[in-house]
Amino acid sequence: MESWTEGFGKKGGLYRRLRDACAADWQAYTWHPFVHGLSDGTLPLPAFRRYLIQDYLFLIHFARAKALAVFKAESIEAMRDKTEAIRAILAETTMHLRYCESWGIPEAEVRATPESAETVSYTRYVIDRGLAGDILDLEVALAPCTVGYGEVALRILADPNRRAEGNPYQSWIDTYADPGYQAMAKAAAARIDALGESHGGQARFATLSATFAEAARLEARFWQQGLDAAEGHMAAYEKAHG
Incomplete structure (x- = not known):
């Protein structure tokens, strides 16, 4: 197994089985051309700007999905954990606005930007899975x-073509390579394994794997919208200056 996946989930557990069942979609997501650009520093700025703004809007709905997880939680301990996760996400939205501003994107612009089709389709899909199913369905969608972001960061660190010095996206990489985030990602995979055992994951594997694979595809589309925005920006520039 690749070094960047070893810490996520246990051998034979539900998380690794879900990941392996959609290997092609997972590869397309975690090693998308957008991720390549983050790694070697060549990602066009318009692509990253589009991503940053939509990621802020995504986080708002991600917090709502976590709130649904509190309602669906199977224990008081899980309810407390999810409540803390909501606080962390809401705090992250504030930091995200500051991060956007450091890239020349003022808060007013971020808040005024409509959600893209990719943002809507992904966030509503996750919430729909939670509303229609139980806590395992929701956690698998999340x-x-x-x-995935934990794995993306480790894949970038292992990339022989990574630009380690002067990479404009190093702060983004550091955020998800940070031990604190890595611990959270590993805990999320472990939770999938535990819920798989307590909530009949084996019997429901076909449905759960379809959910996991669709979420991975939606993640890849979320990256792609950034690259599409950069292409549109370049086409507009060439038209204006051609």
Whole structure:
């Protein structure tokens, strides 16, 4: 197994089985051309700007999904954990606005930007899975984001083509490579394994794997919207200056 996946979930557990069942979609998400650009520092700025703004809007709905997880939680301990997660996400939205501002994107612009189709489709899909199913259905829909970003960071660190010095996106990489985030991602994978055992994951594997794979595909589309925005920006520039 690749070094960047070893810490996520246990051998034979539900998380690794879900990941392996959609290996092609998972690869397309965690090693998307957008991620390549983050790693080697070549990602066009318009692509990153589009991503940053939509990621802020995404976080708002991610917090709502976590709130649903409190309602669906199977124990008081899980309710407390999810409540803390909501606080962390809401705090992250404030930090995200400051981060956007450091890239020249004022808060007013971020808040005034409509959600893209990619943001709407992904966030509502996750919430829909939670509303229609139980806590395991919801956690499986959430995992590709939480655990996937942890893996993306490790894949970047292991990339022989990574730009380690002067990479404009190093602060983003550091955020998800941070031990604190890595611990959270590993805990999310472990929770999938535990819920798989307590909530009949084996019997429901076909449905759960379809959910996990769709969330991975939606993550890849979320990256792609940034690259599409950069292409549109370049086409507009060429038209104006051609």
